[in-house]
Structure formats: structure tokens, C-alpha cells
Amino acid sequence: MSHLGEWEVVIGLEIHTQLSTQSKIFSGASTKFGAEPNTQACAIDLGMPGVLPVVNKEVYRKAVTFGLGIGAEINKRSVFDRKNYFYPDLPKGYQITQLESPIVMGGHVEIVLDDGTSKVINVTRAHLEEDAGKSLHENYHNQTGIDLNRAGTPLLEIVSEPEMRSAEEAVAYARYIHQLVTYLGVSDGNMSQGSLRCDANVSIRKHGQQELGTRTETKNVNSFRFLEAAINFEVERQIGILESGGRVIQETRLYDAVKNETRSMRSKETATDYRYFPEPDLLPIVIDDAYIDAVRAEMPELPAQRAVRFVEQYQLSEVDAALLSSNLDLANYFEEVTAICGDPKPASNWIRVELLGLLNRDDIEISESPLPSAQLGKLIQRILDDTISGKIGKQVFEALWQGVARDVDDYIAHEGLKQVSDSGELEAIVDKVIADNPAQVEQFRAGKTKLMGFFVGQIMKETQGKANPKQVNALVSSRLND
Amino acid sequence: MKIDNEVILNIAELAQLEVKDEMISQYADKMTAMLNLIEEMQSVNTDNIEPVSNPLDAVQTMREDKVTEKDLRDEYQAIAPEVDSGLYLVPRVVE
Structure with a gap:
């Protein structure tokens, strides 16, 4: 955006990550996605009188894992608070969250931009909270339908410092957080199911100006593409207002992907007064160094560490290593194929060129690949041991991809594809x-x-x-x- | 600190409570008295004292991450004012 001219963009992100647990943060109801409405909403989630929340151990462990993953300070004594507001998808009338003493304080991540430069983005804090239910506004005789299956699902809200200066930086940061939480097993990162949602705080100011401009918060953006579009729209809108002598109003906005615009959420002045106070139903949670050390000991390898290992262990180029380690499932797939065929070079080539080509073309995730790593590994092995030629190998690959072939050796035998070496x-x-x-x-x-x-x-x-x-x-x- | 009638009306709205007109100034007086008491307590020196977020001198125990709740939707929905297709129905909320 070259026309920004004298304007500097300031962006901070709040990312809500759904923690991948079996049960909810304060109840033993299932968090499984896609169930029949309200079949996973128990008395605690419904806010029935007399119920008490009990904290899920795993939620805590995952939050600490994330904190260690960004080099943050772990609060050994963290406290839950009530955030009070009325909305039908929040039956208790308050959300249990952490205000004063969040579990994760500080930390930072390093993002890499398209031009190869990198930048450190500081994280202010990350706190635990419960998700709300879902409101359905269509087709219920002019009433709103409420599904509380999602109510009480554990969320980790990761709040960044307002240190991003473009939509590109914001997207790079959000992608990094997504990669990190999936790598660490903290979240499944499934954005279409709402496992990672971004709120973008955007403001603009003149270059060199110290104080921040008035910001708007665009809520619940659930894809990287929409995040970029929403921020760019908001920047344009604010420049338009300020350059025509107007004033940006601090407000919450919604991004409409169909119209590619953000619009104001009508909200009453008073609605922002949440009257937080410490949650009387929960005691402070206290952990010690031994707990933190134990979590640290179980931390999986991080993407950057894995890329370095790929270069050292498999002699991959840095570019290939970065690509293959960028996604946990992809990195595992590569190592499985390599273990079977015994040679990382062709494994890397087949995955990057042939497999990723088809996965991208058909918009399929590696975890859903119709071609299991065991079969690709065996296929490469058969090329390396001269059972089949590379050309026939492509044919077998196609057959596996299309599901015509199930097993490499059976298919080679059945179709008579064995290389003529006699x-x-x-x-x-x-x-x-x-x-x-x-x-x-x-x-x-x-x-x-x-x-x-x-x-x-x-x-x-x-x-x-x-x-x-x-x-x-x-x-x-x-x-x-x- | 003085709580006036306007503050009472604002708090009542936030809490979705109905307040009778004749009660407003009574509430204002009582709340002002409470805040005065708190102000008095705040004059105590609390340097180096950890804030108490719960009167029980204990820490939270946690539970295992296991699904222990059965689906009791039918029972819960039997006492709901209105339901349809498994959803609880409420007066329309517009976003």
C-alpha cells in the first residue's frame, strides 16, 4: 500500500485459541465439534443454580506449554475473574476469565516477512477463559436459537503488543501463532471450526507521532485471508475519515467477508462496563517450579528447531527444511517417508513437488492426504531399488492418489510394472x-x-x-x- | 465518594434490575455509606501484603481431562420455556 504516505499503521492482535482438550474448562462435558445442538451442554455449562466449576488440569498444562513456547513468564499464582454481561449465549450472565493475574505474562515471537526480513513481536499476556455458546438467528420464528455445546470450551486468549505495522505483519504473526499452537499440541488450529479466531485492533497515526491514534477492534476473523482484508479495509476507512477532517470512533466492528468490509456492531454505551471481580467459586491456582520444569521436559520440538535438525540430519537445503517443517503433520509425514525409503533427498522431492502440488491443487490438508506416508515411502523405495523406473513411479503415484492402488507392491505385481532388468x-x-x-x-x-x-x-x-x-x-x- | 441517582440507574441497567423510583435515593445513600466504609479500609497500609482473592486459605485442586457428563438434553429442555430442533429459543437478539 504505497499510498499510505504520511500514515503509519498500528496493529495489535488478540488471538483466541481453542485448547484441544476432551472436556470443557470447568465441566466434564465433551468439547467434540459437530455434535447435535445442546447435547454437550451440562448443568455447569448451562449455569444452573448451585453448580460449581472445577478447573481442567490439561487446560493449565497446555497454557503453560504455550507460555514456555514463547519464552514467557509463567504466573505461579493465577486467579480467575468474572466478566459480567448479558447475552443469551452466556447463560451464567458472566464469563470466567483472567484479568489481573493471567497464567502467561510477556514472551515474544519472531516473524519472517515475504522479503526475508524478520521482526520480533512481543506478547503482552495470554489468559485462560471459557467460550460462549452460539446464537442462530435464522429460521426460528423470529426468535434466536441457542446452542450451548461450545459454552465452556477452553480458550487461551493471546494478546500481542501493538507492534505490527502492516496487514502483512499481522498475518505473519497470526500464522506463526497458529503454527506454534498446532506444533505444541495446544490446539488443533482448525480455523474453519473456530479453533483460532483473531480480533484486530487497528489504528493509524502520522509517522513520528508518539501517541497512538484511536483504535477500532474488528472481531472474530477466522481466516488469514480475511484478517489481511479486514485490516486493509479498516486502514483505508480510517485514512478516509482522518483525511476528510473526521474523527475515528473507538468501537467494535465486524468483518463481512461477502462484502469485504468492516461495519460497526451496534452496541450500547454501557455494554463495555464488565464489572470484573475475582471469581468467588474458584480458588487461586498455584503451581511450582517443579510443575513448570515437568511441562518443559515434555515440550515437543518447535518448528525452527526442527528445520535446523532437518538441515543437519538429512542434509536438506534451508528452504526445503523450512517448508517441510512448517506444519507439524507435514514434518511428521516427511520423516515417516524418509524412515521407510531410507533416503531423505527423494523423499523431500516427491513430497514437495508431487504431493504438495496435488494437495494444493485440490485444497487438501496433509493430514487428509489420500496417499499415506507408508505407501509413498514404499514407492520411493521401489524406485531406489530399481524395481520400477521413475516414470512408472509417477504412474503408481497417480494410482495411489486416485485410490486405484492401495498397496505399492500389490499394484506393481498386479499391473506387471516391474522394471525389465533381465x-x-x-x-x-x-x-x-x-x-x-x-x-x-x-x-x-x-x-x-x-x-x-x-x-x-x-x-x-x-x-x-x-x-x-x-x-x-x-x-x-x-x-x-x- | 458519593453515589448519586444516576449511578444507581446505570448499575441497575447493567445488572438488568428494575428499581422502583422511590427506592433510588435510598439505594444511593446506602451505597455511599458502603463506599465510605471501603474508603476507610483503604486507608490501611497494605504494602507488601498479597491481595486476598478468596477468603479460604487454600488453592484450587484440578480435575482430570475426562468426559464425565452424559447427555441430559431432554431433561434440561423439559424445563426450558421454549425449544426447537434441540435449540433453546430466546427473544430475537440482533447483532
């Missing part, structure tokens, strides 16, 4: 091709050596691609140069 058999075919093409033989002998390719092609055709190309080359050249 020199007697191959010699007979070479002789036949030479005998069938006397004119070309004459031209070759007269010096038109380019025809080598023609003979090899004919032989590959005769053998339906099953001949070992190295062997064919050697045979043809020895026959023709006799």
Missing part, C-alpha cells in the same frame, strides 16, 4: 527395435547421433516404460556402435 529379455527387444527401423539405424551410423533418443523411446514404448533407462542406453549404444 538383459536377455531386454537385448531381444533392443534387437527387434533396431531391426524394425533400418532407415534410422543408417542415419545414426552416418553421424545423426541425436537419434539415440528415438531408439530409447521406441524401446521404452515396447516395454511400456518398464525398461531400466540406464541399461537401455548402454545396450543401444553398444549395438549401434558395433
